[in-house]
Amino acid sequence: MTNINDNYLKLRGAYLFPEIARRVTAFLEREPAAASRIVRCGIGDVTEPLVPAVLDAMHAALDEMGRRETFRGYGPPLGYDFLREAIVAGDFDGLDIAPDEVFISDGSKTDCGAILDVLGTGNRTGITDPVYPVYVDSNVMAGHTGEARDDGSYDGLTYLPCTADNGFVPAIPSAPLDLVYLCYPNNPTGGMITREQLRAWVDYALEHDAIILYDVAYKDFVREADAPRSIYEIDGARRCAMEFHSFSKNGGFTGVRCGYTVCPRELAGRTRGGEEVPLHGLWARRWSTKSNSVGYVVQRGAEALYSEAGRAQTRNVIENYLENARLLREGCRSIGLTVYGGVDAPYVWVTCPDGVDSWGMFDRMLEEANVVVTPGVGFGRCGEGYFRISAFNTRENVEEVVRRMKAMVNQPA
Amino acid sequence: MTNINDNYLKLRGAYLFPEIARRVTAFLEREPAAASRIVRCGIGDVTEPLVPAVLDAMHAALDEMGRRETFRGYGPPLGYDFLREAIVAGDFDGLDIAPDEVFISDGSKTDCGAILDVLGTGNRTGITDPVYPVYVDSNVMAGHTGEARDDGSYDGLTYLPCTADNGFVPAIPSAPLDLVYLCYPNNPTGGMITREQLRAWVDYALEHDAIILYDVAYKDFVREADAPRSIYEIDGARRCAMEFHSFSKNGGFTGVRCGYTVCPRELAGRTRGGEEVPLHGLWARRWSTKSNSVGYVVQRGAEALYSEAGRAQTRNVIENYLENARLLREGCRSIGLTVYGGVDAPYVWVTCPDGVDSWGMFDRMLEEANVVVTPGVGFGRCGEGYFRISAFNTRENVEEVVRRMKAMVNQPA
Numbered sequence: 001m002t003n004i005n006d007n008y009l010k011l012r013g014a015y016l017f018p019e020i021a022r023r024v025t026a027f028l029e030r031e032p033a034a035a036s037r038i039v040r041c042g043i044g045d046v047t048e049p050l051v052p053a054v055l056d057a058m059h060a061a062l063d064e065m066g067r068r069e070t071f072r073g074y075g076p077p078l079g080y081d082f083l084r085e086a087i088v089a090g091d092f093d094g095l096d097i098a099p100d101e102v103f104i105s106d107g108s109k110t111d112c113g114a115i116l117d118v119l120g121t122g123n124r125t126g127i128t129d130p131v132y133p134v135y136v137d138s139n140v141m142a143g144h145t146g147e148a149r150d151d152g153s154y155d156g157l158t159y160l161p162c163t164a165d166n167g168f169v170p171a172i173p174s175a176p177l178d179l180v181y182l183c184y185p186n187n188p189t190g191g192m193i194t195r196e197q198l199r200a201w202v203d204y205a206l207e208h209d210a211i212i213l214y215d216v217a218y219k220d221f222v223r224e225a226d227a228p229r230s231i232y233e234i235d236g237a238r239r240c241a242m243e244f245h246s247f248s249k250n251g252g253f254t255g256v257r258c259g260y261t262v263c264p265r266e267l268a269g270r271t272r273g274g275e276e277v278p279l280h281g282l283w284a285r286r287w288s289t290k291s292n293s294v295g296y297v298v299q300r301g302a303e304a305l306y307s308e309a310g311r312a313q314t315r316n317v318i319e320n321y322l323e324n325a326r327l328l329r330e331g332c333r334s335i336g337l338t339v340y341g342g343v344d345a346p347y348v349w350v351t352c353p354d355g356v357d358s359w360g361m362f363d364r365m366l367e368e369a370n371v372v373v374t375p376g377v378g379f380g381r382c383g384e385g386y387f388r389i390s391a392f393n394t395r396e397n398v399e400e401v402v403r404r405m406k407a408m409v410n411q412p413a
Numbered sequence: 414m415t416n417i418n419d420n421y422l423k424l425r426g427a428y429l430f431p432e433i434a435r436r437v438t439a440f441l442e443r444e445p446a447a448a449s450r451i452v453r454c455g456i457g458d459v460t461e462p463l464v465p466a467v468l469d470a471m472h473a474a475l476d477e478m479g480r481r482e483t484f485r486g487y488g489p490p491l492g493y494d495f496l497r498e499a500i501v502a503g504d505f506d507g508l509d510i511a512p513d514e515v516f517i518s519d520g521s522k523t524d525c526g527a528i529l530d531v532l533g534t535g536n537r538t539g540i541t542d543p544v545y546p547v548y549v550d551s552n553v554m555a556g557h558t559g560e561a562r563d564d565g566s567y568d569g570l571t572y573l574p575c576t577a578d579n580g581f582v583p584a585i586p587s588a589p590l591d592l593v594y595l596c597y598p599n600n601p602t603g604g605m606i607t608r609e610q611l612r613a614w615v616d617y618a619l620e621h622d623a624i625i626l627y628d629v630a631y632k633d634f635v636r637e638a639d640a641p642r643s644i645y646e647i648d649g650a651r652r653c654a655m656e657f658h659s660f661s662k663n664g665g666f667t668g669v670r671c672g673y674t675v676c677p678r679e680l681a682g683r684t685r686g687g688e689e690v691p692l693h694g695l696w697a698r699r700w701s702t703k704s705n706s707v708g709y710v711v712q713r714g715a716e717a718l719y720s721e722a723g724r725a726q727t728r729n730v731i732e733n734y735l736e737n738a739r740l741l742r743e744g745c746r747s748i749g750l751t752v753y754g755g756v757d758a759p760y761v762w763v764t765c766p767d768g769v770d771s772w773g774m775f776d777r778m779l780e781e782a783n784v785v786v787t788p789g790v791g792f793g794r795c796g797e798g799y800f801r802i803s804a805f806n807t808r809e810n811v812e813e814v815v816r817r818m819k820a821m822v823n824q825p826a
Contacts, residue, residue, distance in 0.1 A: 001591065001622035001623075001681075001682060001683045001689075002532060002533075002536055002591045002592055002622070002623060002624045002682040002683070003532065003533030003534065003535050003536050003591065003682060003683060003684075003685065004531060004532060004533050004682035004683065004684060004690050004692070004695060005530065005531050005532060005533045005695070006533060006684050006685055008531060008695050008698060008699075009684065009690070011698065018490075018701065043487065045486035045487045046486050047481065047484070047486070048481060048484070049478060049479050049480055049481050049484040050475075050478045050479055050484070052479070055475060055476075055478070055479045058475055058710070059472060059475060062463075062468060062471055062472060062475070063468075065462060065463045065468070065668065065669070066462050066463055066465070066468045067462055068460065068461060068462050068807070071460070071461070071462040071463070071665075071668070072668040073458035073459050073460070073665075073667035073668045074456065074458045074667045074668060075668060077431075106519055106670075106704070106705075106707075107704070107705050109703065109704060109705050110703060110704050110705075113702065113703030113704075114703070117418065117554065118417060118418050118421060119415060119416065119417060119418060120415075120416030120417050120418045120419060121416065122416050123415055123416050133702075134702060134703070137702045138702065138703060141530065141699070141702070141703075178414065178415045178416070179415055209414035209415070210414075210415060211415045248705075252484075252486075254486035254487045254705070255478065255484070255485040255486045255487060255488060255708060255709045256478070256708045256709075256710070257519075257705060257706075257707065257708045268414075269414060269415040269416060269417035270414045270415070270416060270417065271416075271417060271419050271422065272416065272419055276414075277417050277422070279417070282417060282418070282421050285421060285424065286421075286554070288431065289526065289546075289547060289550045289551065289554070290522065290523060290526030290527070290547070290551060290554075291519070291520070291522060291523050291526075292519075292520050292522050292523075292661075292667070292670060293670075294519075294670065295668060295669045295670045295708075295711060296668045296669075297471070297669070297710070298708060298711075394481070
């Protein structure tokens with residue numbers, strides 16, 4: 001009989017968002033009348049449509065696909081030059097990144113899972129807690145962990161606590177790590193890292209020959225002038241960091257599917273025999289063997305995000321989401337809740353009232369306010385006692401959420 | 414320092430098609446005047462534009478993405494029901510396949526690589542020779558092989574020779590295998606399997622508790638009335654086979670990116686402890702954790718392939734490619750070459766003239782006829798002495814290829 005990958009059986013429960021969907025469905029079966037009242041602030045999915053610049057570019061590209069003279073079949077395995085060049089000009093102006101260090105993919109979730117294809121076993125891996133679950137689950141699937149513990153964490157990973165005390169930026173560990181996942185603006189806490197804090201992590205990685213996998217899916221939400229938009233703003237990062245980018249949140253591409261990674265040519269790992277091997281060639285081989293890149297129409301849509309019109313239009317959409325975040329922050333504060341994040345990120349990270357845990361607060365918000373949030377503990381042990389509210393919503397819905405939360409306080413359960 | 418996946422270093426040379434591209438570029442640097450004369454019949458990329466039914470559906474879906482009321486963000490992780498249901502109705506009419514056994518992906522190449530994520534180590538793996546290189550390379554990357562041998566094959570894989578003697582359908586092995594890759598209509602030989610031959614493979618798999626990974630990317634090119642379009646036409650296949658489908662060749666989606674797999678609920682592997690585990694749940698978990706599925710616009714385009722208009726329009730395109738294949742077959746025969754395939758497939762598999770090997774013939778075709786073909790040995794040891802001509806081209810180009818091949822014979826090098 002065919003052997004399966006036993007590591008999958010270590011995975012604890014369902015992936016977080018399907019579990020949320022299950023609870024919402026169960027609630028609506030008990031109370032079908034609530035269906036029309038539900039406001040979803042759980043999964044970080046955008047609500048605003050694609051901007052006109054993107055729509056125009058995709059319609060035009062689709063027209064090209066309808067004429068033999070301009071039809072495009074298989075594209076270059078790592079992405080079209082027009083997009084790789086637009087990315088370098090738009091996101092790395094003044095930084096030392098070349099177009100052939102940019103790898104186009106169908107999204108950051110794919111990249112976060114795929115990176116382990118080219119890395120080996122035995123890496124001491126640091127993961128922030130709370131964290132985007134894909135980092136953890138992809139390590140479990142690859143056999144880089146032991147079994148799950150009762151609290152949902154896994155043997156074999158080094159968890160880096162992110163709490164209110166450290167401003168949701170983990171302390172530099174005393175022990176050496178080989179691989180560290182960092183994400184700023186942070187999902188789920190909405191926190192941001194300072195340039196000095198990021199420099200300390202780069203210095204740590206250089207000292208220990210570690211690699212930082214740096215996720216900047218929310219970089220276009222950064223408003224603090226001096227905060228880093230890319231790890232490559234820090235000297236030495238080319239030798240120790242890959243960077244993961246997404247068009248999901250800035251361009252509203254959650255239903256379009258496109259993102260990219262940056263893998264500098266200097267970045268290297270080593271073989272079991274101790275030989276240094278650049279990751280760039282391995283990553284290129286991974287993509288050219290296991291994928292035929294991303295559709296032409298989608299890549300033209302992503303390119304349009306970097307046009308003058310595309311930038312102006314998406315800036316408006318992002319400002320709107322950030323104003324939502326401000327309203328949610330203020331609303332939560334006005335009813336006495338302690339709130340973090342939501343300044344440089346579309347997520348507001350809220351302390352649960354005394355005596356209520358994350359899932360308890362999830363259930364209360366669902367049942368009493370008919371609002372879907374995300375329980376903090378779903379992102380890791382250190383998320384217990386928090387819940388996340390996503391600002392990806394219409395203004396009307398955000399104002400309604402604030403009204404309902406105020407009403408909840410006035411009529412406690 | 415961070416450990417890499419050493420298995421990547423076992424990979425022999427570049428992936429086939431980049432190597433072909435390299436030789437074409439080198440030739441054009443020596444003879445730039447030939448650039449306008451080059452006809453590409455190498456990589457199996459379609460040349461005809463997307464059909465109107467697909468274009469209309471994609472434009473309409475794109476319009477939906479531009480309005481808040483109809484905008485779609487993250488889709489269901491395994492694909493939209495509208496597409497899964499259209500597939501079942503269109504491709505499995507009368508067969509026992511349910512929509513939730515259909516998994517939408519961005520293409521068959523991705524699926525062929527990803528399947529090893531959920532399978533374990535130690536499977537005795539059979540791969541036809543010659544073969545689509547992705548099956549082999551993804552096994553190398555996953556550490557399921559030893560080192561490459563001088564002839565480009567790898568220790569640890571069981572090669573199943575496909576030759577003119579066995580009609581390019583491998584003999585049932587005497588030894589047990591746990592995993593077998595089969596592809597019919599076949600890439601690269603253009604050959605087809607009979608219902609009886611496929612039944613023998615299903616019986617073998619059931620007898621040995623093996624899994625068949627059955628690739629039907631070219632199924633819509635089958636013209637023989639009784640030939641199987643799906644392995645699920647054979648009794649028992651639900652217990653021993655996954656099936657890999659692509660819209661690349663029937664729908665012209667090489668630059669759009671969509672395909673699907675079928676994983677029946679009965680299909681199971683086992684843990685190291687001997688416990689049976691259905692693959693369906695593992696495959697679902699793989700996709701929901703490591704991907705956010707395929708864009709909405711693309712899935713609407715794929716759905717349109719199953720509409721009445723979409724079917725009629727793609728049938729015309731396929732008939733046109735098959736007529737190209739017939740012209741190439743006849744042309745090669747008329748100059749004394751022995752030809753296989755090209756009846757139920759868009760590939761013509763041609764025996765090299767005496768004393769010329771595959772790459773030698775590739776170079777001759779490139780240099781003397783300015784036609785890019787694919788050297789048979791690029792698909793495996795048993796492909797030596799053959800070359801593949803793709804019928805994916807315009808009629809004008811196909812007729813030109815035939816003319817130039819006739820001229821080559823009249824003016825031998």
